[in-house]
Amino acid sequence: MANFSINNSTNAGFGGTSQATTTTFVTIVSVGVSSSSATSGSPSGGAPSPYNPRRGKVYDLLVGTNGTPADQFMTWDCSRMSVMRSTVTTGFVGAISSVSSAFALDTADGLIQAQAVANTSAEIFTYTNSLWSVGVNQRASYRWVAAPGSEFLYPATSSAGIGARVLSGGYTGTTTVTMLFQEQ
Amino acid sequence: MRRPGGYAFITSPVPTKIILDGMRCEEMGEGVFEIDTFTCCHCNSAKHVLAGEKTNEEYFCRNCMARICPSCADFPCIPFMKKVEQAEERDYRLRSYGLS
Numbered sequence: 001m002a003n004f005s006i007n008n009s010t011n012a013g014f015g016g017t018s019q020a021t022t023t024t025f026v027t028i029v030s031v032g033v034s035s036s037s038a039t040s041g042s043p044s045g046g047a048p049s050p051y052n053p054r055r056g057k058v059y060d061l062l063v064g065t066n067g068t069p070a071d072q073f074m075t076w077d078c079s080r081m082s083v084m085r086s087t088v089t090t091g092f093v094g095a096i097s098s099v100s101s102a103f104a105l106d107t108a109d110g111l112i113q114a115q116a117v118a119n120t121s122a123e124i125f126t127y128t129n130s131l132w133s134v135g136v137n138q139r140a141s142y143r144w145v146a147a148p149g150s151e152f153l154y155p156a157t158s159s160a161g162i163g164a165r166v167l168s169g170g171y172t173g174t175t176t177v178t179m180l181f182q183e184q
Numbered sequence: 185m186r187r188p189g190g191y192a193f194i195t196s197p198v199p200t201k202i203i204l205d206g207m208r209c210e211e212m213g214e215g216v217f218e219i220d221t222f223t224c225c226h227c228n229s230a231k232h233v234l235a236g237e238k239t240n241e242e243y244f245c246r247n248c249m250a251r252i253c254p255s256c257a258d259f260p261c262i263p264f265m266k267k268v269e270q271a272e273e274r275d276y277r278l279r280s281y282g283l284s
Contacts, residue, residue, distance in 0.1 A: 053275070055268070055272070069197075071198070071200075075203075080228075129227065130206070130229065131227075131228060131229040131230060132229065132230045133203075133205055134192075134194075134202065134203065134204055134205075134232075135202060135203030135206070136200065136202050136203075137196055137198065137200040137201075137202075139196055139197055139198055140194050140195060140196035140197075140200060140202075141194070141195050141196075142194045142195075143192065143193055143194075143195075144190060144191070144192040144221065145190060145191050145192070146189065146190040146221075146223065147187075147188060147189050147190050147191070149189070150189030150190050150221075150222065150230075151223070152223075152230070153228055153264070153265075153268060155268040155271045155272050156272050156275070157271045157272055157274070157275035158275055158279075
């Protein structure tokens with residue numbers, strides 16, 4: 001079982017730029033299973049063929065802001081999504097997908113099978129239920145670590161995934177999210 | 185709590201209020217605020233548990249012998265792993281037919 005780490009830092013190889021926080025939820029980082037029809041087109045080479053969906057577990061989540069410190073309320077949310085989209089060529093920026101070895105915690109683990117999206121410029125995902133929600137001051141940072149067996153799990157089915165998103169009524173700067181997950 | 189399903193900490197340079205699980209407000213001082221979590225065995229969501237807070241009595245599935253969240257308390261026991269396995273089985277069959 002390989003462990004991976006993705007974040008929305010612009011120097012992580014995603015190419016996209018961090019998106020501004022708004023009064024509606026903005027997805028910062030998401031990870032999930034692409035549809036089986038995923039094809040090439042991503043900066044990192046596209047999905048492998050044949051595409052073998054893998055079950056994944058999000059076991060660590062770190063959120064915070066990197067804007068000018070101020071007292072604003074931030075609502076962080078991690079939700080399950082039902083529409084992950086199949087390819088990265090559908091009109092949004094910031095997707096990285098599959099066959100990338102840049103995100104493995106252990107470089108010997110090889111390639112990521114999941115589709116990960118960071119800094120998407122268009123809110124294209126469809127969310128179902130919230131798995132985790134916390135509201136904190138903009139100055140605060142939050143970290144959640146799951147005990148073994150208590151991770152956020154997404155099934156190896158098409159378009160299933162988990163996304164971390166944020167909204168704020170006052171803060172309009174950028175945020176940082178790091179998500180560590182494991183593929184089965 | 186005994187055998188938590190996770191662990192969270194919030195670091196804030198100023199005293200502030202936090203809203204946990206979208207439904208309750210707590211106050212924290214400056215510094216690090218530590219809190220246990222558990223993951224619902226029916227819906228896989230994480231819930232925060234303050235120190236000394238009891239969870240076993242109110243929200244506990246006697247079938248799974250595990251904690252569940254308040255939202256799942258009124259619904260029948262369907263373990264989350266069972267849902268996952270059913271979804272994967274369905275997806276596998278659809279893909280084998282070329283329908284997914």
